[in-house]
Amino acid sequence: xxxxxxxxxxxxxxxxxxxxxxxxxxxxxxxxxxxxxxxxxxxxxxxxxxxxxxxxxxxxxxxxxxxxxxxxxxxxxxxxxxxxxxxxxxxxxxxxxxxxxxxxxxxxxxxxxxxxxxxxxxxxxxxxxxxxxxxxxxxxxxxxxxxxxxxxxxxxxxxxxxxxxxxxxxxxxxxxxxxxx
Numbered sequence: 095x096x097x098x099x100x101x102x103x104x105x106x107x108x109x110x111x112x113x114x115x116x117x118x119x120x121x122x123x124x125x126x127x128x129x130x131x132x133x134x135x136x137x138x139x140x141x142x143x144x145x146x147x148x149x150x151x152x153x154x155x156x157x158x159x160x161x162x163x164x165x166x167x168x169x170x171x172x173x174x175x176x177x178x179x180x181x182x183x184x185x186x187x188x189x190x191x192x193x194x195x196x197x198x199x200x201x202x203x204x205x206x207x208x209x210x211x212x213x214x215x216x217x218x219x220x221x222x223x224x225x226x227x228x229x230x231x232x233x234x235x236x237x238x239x240x241x242x243x244x245x246x247x248x249x250x251x252x253x254x255x256x257x258x259x260x261x262x263x264x265x266x267x268x269x270x271x272x273x274x275x
Contacts, residue, residue: 137237142252144170144245147235149225152208159201159225161235162250167275168199170245171222172238175206175214179259180242184218186265187244191222194272205229244268246275 144161151157161168171187173180191200202224204211215224232238236245236252246254254271256264 137239138252138255140252140254142236143250144236144247144252145234145250147203147227148231149203149227150208151225152212154208160250161247164249166197166199167253168201168245168247169194169272170236170247171200171202172232172241172243172245173202173204173214174241175204175210177241181218182259183242183244184214184220186260186268188218188220188222189265190268190272191220193269195222197275198272201225203227203232205232246271 147159147161149157149159161170169187169190171184173184187200187202194200200222202215202220202222203226204214204224205227208226211224211226214220227235240257242258244256244260245252256268260268
């Protein structure tokens with residue numbers, strides 16, 4: 095009987111060691127994937143010009159934003175209300191807005207229905223101006239193929255952009271760039 099207990103005990107120990115090695119291996123692989131995550135490809139490049147953007151206010155009024163007007167540079171934040179990365183990035187955008195709103199024009203744009211956008215804005219406590227745009231109008235202004243994307247425009251020209259979830263590290267880089275401008 096003692097022999098059977100020892101075999102069972104040895105089997106359990108081997109299983110625990112195999113499980114520990116597997117967990118360690120998967121954690122390392124996960125780190126590699128995070129470190130090598132590819133940046134989404136965009137359909138525009140630095141130097142491209144954003145055309146006028148047809149937008150709708152929450153009050154239902156149609157208007158256009160002309161990014162080529164002289165004056166402040168524009169931070170354009172394109173997002174979706176059901177995008178997890180957009181939800182993670184929006185507090186950083188709000189922090190940038192609060193810090194740099196006197197030096198830059200901030201514009202948030204989403205393509206969902208107005209009620210969904212209003213709900214998102216309220217939940218995320220966004221104070222930057224946010225508008226609705228039809229997908230075809232947004233693509234006609236600047237060819238955005240995914241969200242979130244944050245674009246720095248100077249007189250309508252793409253000066254810089256940040257694709258996807260930029261989190262703390264990206265926020266610090268953006269903040270440094272905006273301080274230089």
